[in-house]
Amino acid sequence: MSAGYIPIRSELPADSLSAGSVSAVLNEIGSRLEILCSSGESWRIDLRSLPFSAQERDRLKALLGQGEVVAHIAALGPSELAETGYAGVWWVTHRNAEGAVVAELIEVTRVPDLLESPEQDVRASLSRLQGAIARCATLSEELP
Amino acid sequence: MIPNESLGTLLAQRGVSRRAFLKFCTAITSLLALPPQAVHAVAAALEKARRPSVIWLSFQECTGCTESLTRSYSPTLETLIFDMISLDYHHTLQAASGTHAEKSREEAMKASFGKYLLVVDGSVPLRDGGIYSTIAGRTNLDILQESAKGAAAIVSVGTCASFGGLPKARPNPSGAVPVSEVIRDKPIVTVPGCPPIPAVITGVLAHYLTFGELPALDRLGRPVSFYGETIHDRCYRRPFYDRGKFAKTFDDEGARAGWCLYELGCKGPTTRNSCATTKWNGGIGFPIEAGHGCLGCSEPDFWDAGSFYTPLAAATVDVTTVAEAAAAIGAGAAVAMSVADEAKRRAARKAHEKMTVKDL
Numbered sequence: 001m002s003a004g005y006i007p008i009r010s011e012l013p014a015d016s017l018s019a020g021s022v023s024a025v026l027n028e029i030g031s032r033l034e035i036l037c038s039s040g041e042s043w044r045i046d047l048r049s050l051p052f053s054a055q056e057r058d059r060l061k062a063l064l065g066q067g068e069v070v071a072h073i074a075a076l077g078p079s080e081l082a083e084t085g086y087a088g089v090w091w092v093t094h095r096n097a098e099g100a101v102v103a104e105l106i107e108v109t110r111v112p113d114l115l116e117s118p119e120q121d122v123r124a125s126l127s128r129l130q131g132a133i134a135r136c137a138t139l140s141e142e143l144p
Numbered sequence: 145m146i147p148n149e150s151l152g153t154l155l156a157q158r159g160v161s162r163r164a165f166l167k168f169c170t171a172i173t174s175l176l177a178l179p180p181q182a183v184h185a186v187a188a189a190l191e192k193a194r195r196p197s198v199i200w201l202s203f204q205e206c207t208g209c210t211e212s213l214t215r216s217y218s219p220t221l222e223t224l225i226f227d228m229i230s231l232d233y234h235h236t237l238q239a240a241s242g243t244h245a246e247k248s249r250e251e252a253m254k255a256s257f258g259k260y261l262l263v264v265d266g267s268v269p270l271r272d273g274g275i276y277s278t279i280a281g282r283t284n285l286d287i288l289q290e291s292a293k294g295a296a297a298i299v300s301v302g303t304c305a306s307f308g309g310l311p312k313a314r315p316n317p318s319g320a321v322p323v324s325e326v327i328r329d330k331p332i333v334t335v336p337g338c339p340p341i342p343a344v345i346t347g348v349l350a351h352y353l354t355f356g357e358l359p360a361l362d363r364l365g366r367p368v369s370f371y372g373e374t375i376h377d378r379c380y381r382r383p384f385y386d387r388g389k390f391a392k393t394f395d396d397e398g399a400r401a402g403w404c405l406y407e408l409g410c411k412g413p414t415t416r417n418s419c420a421t422t423k424w425n426g427g428i429g430f431p432i433e434a435g436h437g438c439l440g441c442s443e444p445d446f447w448d449a450g451s452f453y454t455p456l457a458a459a460t461v462d463v464t465t466v467a468e469a470a471a472a473i474g475a476g477a478a479v480a481m482s483v484a485d486e487a488k489r490r491a492a493r494k495a496h497e498k499m500t501v502k503d504l
Contacts, residue, residue, distance in 0.1 A: 043181070044181060044183075048174055048422070049174070049421055054429075056380065075167050076164045076168060094170060102171040114163055118163055120162045121163060
């Protein structure tokens, strides 16, 4: 059993939301979405740098809602990139191999960088694929 | 592994994809509290980084700092950072022992003279010629002075190496001092905490790797990115402090509702550390989230600064009244309270106030 299952959470009263960081982050997201619309500039907000309680984090996630796209990446542990109910606002969670969160961000962007195939990896895969094609061709020639 | 290989080459050889590397850099950027927009700059710097040699000395300590690091809940990140350094001597972790272990330290010092990082946990006893802590028949003082000569910089890990810690608590029978009182001609980074947050230890190493230099430090030598703000500044219970809502006992209605633990002795307002944001146990929580006030373990002389359960300003200030006034007139009153807290700590240290059974 991992520590994540320990069911201890402090109970914050409902009115604590207004005093916390949720409304400030929502405003920041709004401003950055406006910039994304006008100039195409992307933005990231590091959620782990904010003094959120677990409840405030959950409240923010609930307020942003769930959109149409959820992408999963398996690289040094699982990552989930989910578009929220607001197009252009993504909730990104990176975990390590044991499932612990190593980074959690809100990305205000059309497509998060990590979803694109990096140029270096594309070049490396081209080289591997050419090798595979060559091996296939050799095998075909050897076949009776 | 070849010490001169760049990190980018090393990771590529291990089959780590570019996407995985960028994910790793995102985690490092978050860890170092850098602006999230800096991920690509961090990736560019880390790709070219070379592995530094690290010599780790453990002196008058409990091994809690090493335990903190090796029991970390984010092994992928920590393992990768540890893979990026060449840990040439650490007498708890290395396989070699006795003369072989000491020889490996000497060889590493010779091979990377002027370039290696020296990490120290534990304080250094000076009384009676330093005989209260020895390794291979040599005093900690002797080994530290010898090892520091060729170091590019020193990282004092834990409150003992940083400020003397528990061995230095009164009456300090072994004459314990921090590393900075022995070595004065080398740059020293302090990473206090009892123990320090594992991510902070590796964060300092990651910063050195990424930028090739030590991070910006405060007046006590602590990295500003991790110790720039108090626990109180970033505490999720802070809104209750600002409104004057305090738990009076550990099990009253206020405590259950998550109210501020100031009146129960929380040292958050005078303690600089990143527990409230980096957190512990893989980001699950930190002591205040578990319902206990901060002990102030990353501050000098925290053990001699009075009871853990007495409010910082209790002797001189009515906490609730001042906090309500702070809420009414803004930050000024809160700052005044913080000054009162500091004065109380100083007085407690001078008077050597001890925790009593009654406190518990």
